[in-house]
Amino acid sequence: MESEKYSPSDDKLEPYLHIFFLAFFFVFPFSYIATKSGAIVSFITTCHVTSGFLLTFILCDVVLRVSRTISLMDVDPSFRQNSSSIIRQNFALNTASAVIVVISVLLFLIFSMNIVIRGYPLKNLGAFGEFSFVYVPLMIFSFCLLRITNLAEWERGPTLDLDAMKGLDYGTGMAYSYYYGYLRLILPNPGTTYSKGIREKIENFEDKHNVTFPVHKLFILIPSSGYIPPNLKEASEQWMESAKELEEEKRDRAGTIGRTYRNNAYKIYSNGRNSGASPVYVVVEGATPLLTFYEVQKHSHPESIAYRQYRNEITMRFYQKLREILQSEPDTRNLCELIYYNDCDSKEAKVNVAKVILERISEITSSS
Numbered sequence: 001m002e003s004e005k006y007s008p009s010d011d012k013l014e015p016y017l018h019i020f021f022l023a024f025f026f027v028f029p030f031s032y033i034a035t036k037s038g039a040i041v042s043f044i045t046t047c048h049v050t051s052g053f054l055l056t057f058i059l060c061d062v063v064l065r066v067s068r069t070i071s072l073m074d075v076d077p078s079f080r081q082n083s084s085s086i087i088r089q090n091f092a093l094n095t096a097s098a099v100i101v102v103i104s105v106l107l108f109l110i111f112s113m114n115i116v117i118r119g120y121p122l123k124n125l126g127a128f129g130e131f132s133f134v135y136v137p138l139m140i141f142s143f144c145l146l147r148i149t150n151l152a153e154w155e156r157g158p159t160l161d162l163d164a165m166k167g168l169d170y171g172t173g174m175a176y177s178y179y180y181g182y183l184r185l186i187l188p189n190p191g192t193t194y195s196k197g198i199r200e201k202i203e204n205f206e207d208k209h210n211v212t213f214p215v216h217k218l219f220i221l222i223p224s225s226g227y228i229p230p231n232l233k234e235a236s237e238q239w240m241e242s243a244k245e246l247e248e249e250k251r252d253r254a255g256t257i258g259r260t261y262r263n264n265a266y267k268i269y270s271n272g273r274n275s276g277a278s279p280v281y282v283v284v285e286g287a288t289p290l291l292t293f294y295e296v297q298k299h300s301h302p303e304s305i306a307y308r309q310y311r312n313e314i315t316m317r318f319y320q321k322l323r324e325i326l327q328s329e330p331d332t333r334n335l336c337e338l339i340y341y342n343d344c345d346s347k348e349a350k351v352n353v354a355k356v357i358l359e360r361i362s363e364i365t366s367s368s
Helices: 010-037 039-075 077-090 095-118 126-130 132-148 170-186 198-209 288-297 304-309 311-328 353-367
Strands: 218-223 240-245 249-253 256-261 264-268 280-286 336-341
Touching (some): 010 132, 039 077, 039 095, 095 132, 170 288, 170 311, 198 240, 218 311, 218 353, 264 353, 280 288, 280 353, 288 304, 288 311, 311 336, 336 353
Antiparallel strands (some): 240 264, 249 256
């Protein structure tokens, strides 16, 4: 129904409601104390108690900020390299909150010194002590005031709605760049005399070296951390070793004549090279954009903290979008196998990537 639709004018009511409730929770105790001890005593007492509540809530907020900062540095040691940036982010105050903090401190100090030096208005606070329930409205007033000024906005941190960004996020951008700048060039057969697709190159490798690949695809590793070693042997507990390269691909690209693209074949020995097992051949490599993303996080760029904070979301978006692109394009469909995996187990031990690859090969061969 038309009457149920949201109207922008509804937002205009909210500030007035804030003012009304703040005024109510402050005026009520002020008026009550004024009837017992007079307006001046009531004003001093109300402001003093309110500033005390405000400082109490502010101190609680400071404790939470300190805990958040320590936990961030403890979770990821690389955060310690940017400790100053993390502290600035976690202890930042908006203008309204900063004003409230300063005023609260000044009022509390002024009225506290007045009480200590002159003993006023302590002698007139008997009625206030007898009816201490008026503390509750002042406590509510203090809490609401800090909420309205968004003192705790640091807890939310920068919001990240990837869907609302409509493809402008880092992960989606990496996926398109990786596809059009690399995979689309080396996966399909362009139909020319001098260029071959990934399947033709694997078949030629088999014929030339008298070996067999169980899966004629390019395997792309997408580790959750983003780190990929220069040689996959380092991440496989010595189960893997590089074999020879496939035929190189040369393309004229962005002003570079004859830019060369290469893919490596690896041999995987189940349980290690000394196990006596026959090697399994596979064409595999890591997603290079993720390695770049990982390296950006290790440096002190303005965006590095946000990238570390949303690393998992960005990496997952890269994986999902790249998979979508590969399957939506007929030229590259079924030519590439993406493997997204956690490269550390629950005990923070490195996962053997050779096992991950062998498991995926087993899934593919058993389903075909």
